[in-house]
Amino acid sequence: MTTTSDVPKAGFRPSQLIYDTRYRSLTIQVIAFIALMLGLSWLVSNTIANLSALGKDFDFGFLGQRAGYDINQRLIDYDSGSTHGRAALVGILNTLLVAVLGCTLATILGVLAGVLRLSKNWIVAKLMAVYVEGFRNIPLLLWILLIFALMTESTPQPRDFREGGGASMIFGDSVAITNRGVFIPAPHWGAGAGILLAVFLLSLVAIWAWRRHAHKVQEQTGRILPIGWGTLGLLILPTALAFLVLSATMGRERQPVYVTGAEAQMSLADYAAGPGAQGMNVCAVPGSTEALNLRRLMRSNEARFNLVAVEDNAAAIAAAEAGRCNIMSLPGSVDPATLPAGALALSDDIARGLPVEFERPVLGGFNFEGGLQLRNSLIALWLALSLYTGAFIAENVRGGILAVSKGQTEAAYALGIKPSRTMRLVILPQALRVIIPPMISQYLNLTKNSSLAIAVGYMDVRSTLGGITINQTGKELEGMLLLGLFYLVTSLVISSAMNLYNSRVKLKER
Amino acid sequence: MKKSVLFGALTVTGLAAGATQAATLDDVKERGELNCGVVTGLAGFGAPDANGVWEGFDVSVCRAVAAAVLGDPTAVNFVPTTGQTRFTALASGEIDMLARNTTWTFSRDTDLKFDFAGVNYYDGQGFIVPTELGVSSAKDLDGATVCIQTGTTTELNLADFFRNNNISYEPVPVETNAEAQQQYLAGACDAYTTDASGLAATRATFENPGDHVILPEIISKEPLGPLVRHGDNEWGDIVRWTLNALIAAEEFGVTSANVNELASAPGTNPEVNRLLGTEGELGAMIGLENDWAKRAIAAGGNYGEIFEKNIGENTPIGLARGLNAQWTNGGLIYAPPFR
Numbered sequence: 001m002t003t004t005s006d007v008p009k010a011g012f013r014p015s016q017l018i019y020d021t022r023y024r025s026l027t028i029q030v031i032a033f034i035a036l037m038l039g040l041s042w043l044v045s046n047t048i049a050n051l052s053a054l055g056k057d058f059d060f061g062f063l064g065q066r067a068g069y070d071i072n073q074r075l076i077d078y079d080s081g082s083t084h085g086r087a088a089l090v091g092i093l094n095t096l097l098v099a100v101l102g103c104t105l106a107t108i109l110g111v112l113a114g115v116l117r118l119s120k121n122w123i124v125a126k127l128m129a130v131y132v133e134g135f136r137n138i139p140l141l142l143w144i145l146l147i148f149a150l151m152t153e154s155t156p157q158p159r160d161f162r163e164g165g166g167a168s169m170i171f172g173d174s175v176a177i178t179n180r181g182v183f184i185p186a187p188h189w190g191a192g193a194g195i196l197l198a199v200f201l202l203s204l205v206a207i208w209a210w211r212r213h214a215h216k217v218q219e220q221t222g223r224i225l226p227i228g229w230g231t232l233g234l235l236i237l238p239t240a241l242a243f244l245v246l247s248a249t250m251g252r253e254r255q256p257v258y259v260t261g262a263e264a265q266m267s268l269a270d271y272a273a274g275p276g277a278q279g280m281n282v283c284a285v286p287g288s289t290e291a292l293n294l295r296r297l298m299r300s301n302e303a304r305f306n307l308v309a310v311e312d313n314a315a316a317i318a319a320a321e322a323g324r325c326n327i328m329s330l331p332g333s334v335d336p337a338t339l340p341a342g343a344l345a346l347s348d349d350i351a352r353g354l355p356v357e358f359e360r361p362v363l364g365g366f367n368f369e370g371g372l373q374l375r376n377s378l379i380a381l382w383l384a385l386s387l388y389t390g391a392f393i394a395e396n397v398r399g400g401i402l403a404v405s406k407g408q409t410e411a412a413y414a415l416g417i418k419p420s421r422t423m424r425l426v427i428l429p430q431a432l433r434v435i436i437p438p439m440i441s442q443y444l445n446l447t448k449n450s451s452l453a454i455a456v457g458y459m460d461v462r463s464t465l466g467g468i469t470i471n472q473t474g475k476e477l478e479g480m481l482l483l484g485l486f487y488l489v490t491s492l493v494i495s496s497a498m499n500l501y502n503s504r505v506k507l508k509e510r
Numbered sequence: 511m512k513k514s515v516l517f518g519a520l521t522v523t524g525l526a527a528g529a530t531q532a533a534t535l536d537d538v539k540e541r542g543e544l545n546c547g548v549v550t551g552l553a554g555f556g557a558p559d560a561n562g563v564w565e566g567f568d569v570s571v572c573r574a575v576a577a578a579v580l581g582d583p584t585a586v587n588f589v590p591t592t593g594q595t596r597f598t599a600l601a602s603g604e605i606d607m608l609a610r611n612t613t614w615t616f617s618r619d620t621d622l623k624f625d626f627a628g629v630n631y632y633d634g635q636g637f638i639v640p641t642e643l644g645v646s647s648a649k650d651l652d653g654a655t656v657c658i659q660t661g662t663t664t665e666l667n668l669a670d671f672f673r674n675n676n677i678s679y680e681p682v683p684v685e686t687n688a689e690a691q692q693q694y695l696a697g698a699c700d701a702y703t704t705d706a707s708g709l710a711a712t713r714a715t716f717e718n719p720g721d722h723v724i725l726p727e728i729i730s731k732e733p734l735g736p737l738v739r740h741g742d743n744e745w746g747d748i749v750r751w752t753l754n755a756l757i758a759a760e761e762f763g764v765t766s767a768n769v770n771e772l773a774s775a776p777g778t779n780p781e782v783n784r785l786l787g788t789e790g791e792l793g794a795m796i797g798l799e800n801d802w803a804k805r806a807i808a809a810g811g812n813y814g815e816i817f818e819k820n821i822g823e824n825t826p827i828g829l830a831r832g833l834n835a836q837w838t839n840g841g842l843i844y845a846p847p848f849r
C-alpha cells in the first residue's frame with residue numbers, strides 16, 4: 001500500500017486525455033470527428049451561401065418539367081415531350097443495359113483469359129499475357145474511342161448497301177454492319193407467344209430439377225447421368241415442339257384488313273390509289289406479328305403509310321373511331337358490332353403470324369428500317385468496357401487458380417479425374433473464394449466506368465440527367481447529387497448481391 | 511454560445527465568398543488577365559491559329575474587353591468550353607465571361623441566372639447534307655440520322671421541328687463541332703444541324719465544300735452574344751458597352767486605322783468624342799479609364815472590321831452581313847447612344 005503511493009488511484013486530470021494511452025485514442029477520435037463535422041458544415045453553409053448569392057434555389061422540381069430533347073436509344077417509351085425525370089430513367093436503363101452486358105462479357109473473357117494464361121501451350125499463354133497487359137495498361141477512354149473510331153471509319157454507310165454501292169448484308173441478307181451500328185433481325189411476337197414463353201420457363205424449371213436429380217443419383221449410386229445432354233435437350237426440344245404446334249395451328253389463321261372510307265372488297269392497291277391516297281395511317285401494336293405482316297403487305301403494294309402505335313385491338317378501334325388511323329387488321333373473331341363505323345374488309349388479308357417471327361432489316365430512305373439497331377456507341381462502349389475489365393478479371397482468376405495448391409490437381413489426377421473435370425470440380429470451386437471478392441470491385445468499376453459513355457454519344461444516365469438535363473435547367477448540384485445517389489445505390493446492390501453469392505460458394509469448413 | 515460563434519463565422523465566410531464573386535472587375539484587374547470562355551474550335555469564330563494564338567469573331571470580343579479593362583488585348587486566358595460545360599464554367603466563376611456563339615434565350619437569362627450583354631450575331635439553325643443525297647428541304651429528312659451537339663438550343667429546336675412536321679429522325683449526340691464534323695464526313699449521320707453560321711464555318715474547312723449543301727430552311731432564331739453571370743451588374747455593363755462601343759465605332763466610321771488619330775483631340779462629332787474619351791467622363795461611369803473604348807476598338811477594329819476579317823465574304827467562311835448589317839444599312843446591329 002505504501003510502496004505504490006506514486007500511482008494515482010482516483011481522480012481524473014484533463015492532462016490524461018493527452019498523456020494517458022488509455023484515453024489518447026479517444027481524444028484523437030473525438031477531435032477528428034469534430035473537425036470532420038466542422039468541415040462538412042462549412043461545405044454545406046458555403047454552398048448554401050453561394051447558391052443564394054447566385055440567386056439559385058435548391059429543388060428537384062425540374063424532374064417534372066418537359067425535357068424537350070430526343071434520345072436515340074430508349075428501352076422505354078420516351079419522346080421530347082416527356083419529363084426530365086423520364087429522360088433520367090431512360091438514361092438509367094441504358095446505363096444498366098451496358099453494365100449488365102459488360103459484366104457478362106467481361107466475366108467470360110476474364111475467366112477464359114485467366115485460365116488460358118496458365119496454359120501449357122506457350123503461344124496461347126503469351127497471347128493472353130499480351131491481351132491482359134495491353135488492356136490493363138492503356139486508359140479505358142482510349143480504348144472506347146479507338147473501338148468507336150474503328151467502327152465508324154472502317155464500315156460502310158447505309159447508302160453503300162444500295163445497288164452498286166459495294167457493301168452487302170451478311171447471313172443471308174439478315175444482318176447489316178454499318179457505320180451507324182449493326183442491324184439484326186428483330187423478334188415480333190404473335191399469337192401463342194405467351195404459351196411459348198410459358199413452355200420455355202417450364203423447361204428451365206425442368207432443367208433445374210434434372211440437374212438436382214442427377215447430382216442426387218451420383219451421390220447415392222455413383223452413376224453419372226448425362227447432365228449436359230439432358231440440359232441441352234430440355235432447353236431446346238419442348239420449346240421447339242411447342243413452336244411447331246402453335247405455328248401449325250394458330251399461325252395459319254388469316255385475318256382481314258379493315259379500312260375506312262373504302263368500298264367493299266376493294267384491294268389494297270386500289271385503296272392506296274383511291275380513298276387512301278391522301279394519307280394512310282395504320283393502327284397496329286408495335287412489335288406484334290400482325291403489325292409486321294400488315295407492314296409487309298403495305299410494302300409489297302408499295303404503299304406509303306404512317307404507323308400509329310396502339311396498345312391493343314380495342315385501342316386500335318378507339319383510335320380509328322377518333323380518326324387517328326384508317327387502316328387496321330383485327331382477328332376474324334372480333335365482333336363486327338365493335339368495328340369502327342364505316343370500316344370494311346379489303347380483299348387482301350394477312351397471316352396472323354407465327355408465335356415469334358423475325359423481321360429482317362431492309363434499307364429504307366436513309367437508314368435500315370425494321371430490325372434491331374445495335375448502335376455503334378453501345379457496341380464500342382460494351383466491347384471496350386468488357387475487354388478492359390476482362391483483363392483485370394483474368395488476373396484475379398489466374399491468382400485464384402494459383403492460390404489452390406498443386407497437390408489438389410495431383411490428387412485429382414491420381415484418382416483418375418479428367419483434366420477438364422479437375423478444373424471444373426476441384427480447382428475452380430476452391431479458387432472461387434479467392435476470385436469473387438476482387439471480382440466485386442471489378443463489376444463496380446465497370447458500372448461506374450460506363451459513365452464515360454458520352455465520349456461516344458451513348459445516352460447513359462450521365463449524358464441525360466448529368467449532361468443535357470443539367471445543361472438545360474442549370475440544376476448542377478441537384479443533378480449531380482442524384483447521379484451520385486444512383487451510382488451509390490447501384491454499387492451497393494451489386495456488391496450485396498455478389499456478397500450473397502460469395503457466401504454461398506465460400507469454402508464451408510467443418 | 512460556442513455554437514453561435516461558429517455559425518456566425520461560417521456565415522461570414524459564406525458571405526465573403528459570395529461577395530468576392532460579385533466583384534468580377536476587381537478580380538480581373540488583380541489577376542491581370544481575363545478568363546474568357548470560348549468554343550473548343552470553330553473556324554472564324556474561335557480557334558487557335560498555327561502559332562497557338564486564339565483568333566476569331568467571338569475571340570475578338572474577349573480581346574476587346576481585355577483591352578478596355580486591362581489595356582492589353584493579349585491579357586486573356588482562353589478557356590475552351592463545350593456546349594455542355596460552358597454554363598457550369600461561367601456559373602462557377604471559372605470564367606469571367608462567355609463568348610461562344612451562345613443563344614440568348616429566356617430560360618438562360620432568367621432560370622440559369624446569366625445576363626446577356628447583347629447580340630453580336632443574329633443567326634438561325636440550319637442543316638447541312640451531302641449533295642449526293644439529293645435532299646432539297648429539311649422536310650425530306652424523314653428517317654434521317656442527324657448529328658447534333660448536346661447541351662445546345664439546337665438540340666431542342668431539332669426535336670420541336672421534327673415533332674411539328676410529324677417526321678422521325680435518329681439523333682446522334684456529339685460533344686464538339688470537331689467530333690460532329692468527323693462523324694458527318696464519315697457518313698455516320700446523314701445531316702448535321704447547328705447555327706447556320708457554324709455550318710458555314712464548318713463547311714469552309716471541308717476538303718470539298720462544294721459536295722455539301724446547306725438546306726434553305728432556317729428553323730429557329732439564334733441571337734448569339736456574350737454573357738456574364740447574373741448579379742454583377744457593373745461587370746455586365748462593361749461587357750455590354752464594350753460590345754456597343756465596337757458597334758457604334760462602325761456606325762461612326764471609327765476604325766482601328768484612325769482610332770488613335772481621332773482620340774488624340776476632340777473632333778466634330780460629340781458622340782465620337784464621348785466614345786473615345788476626349789469629351790465627358792463615360793469611362794469613369796463604368797469604373798474604367800476614359801480611353802477604354804479607344805483601346806477596345808484599337809484591339810481588333812470595329813464590329814465591321816472584326817466581321818470582315820474573321821467571317822466576312824472575303825474569308826473562306828464567306829458570310830454576308832445580312833441581318834448583321836448596321837441598322838443604317840437595313841440590318842439589326844444597333845448600339846444605343848453613348849451619352
Ligand SMILES: N[C@@H](CCC(=O)N[C@@H](CS)C(=O)NCC(=O)O)C(=O)O
Nearest residue numbers: 549550551612613662663686687708
Ligand atoms: N447557339 C446554340 C449552339 C451553339 C453551338 O454549340 N455551336 C456550335 C456550332 S456553331 C459550336 O460553337 N461548336 C464549337 C465547339 O464545339 O466548340 C446554343 O447556344 O446552344
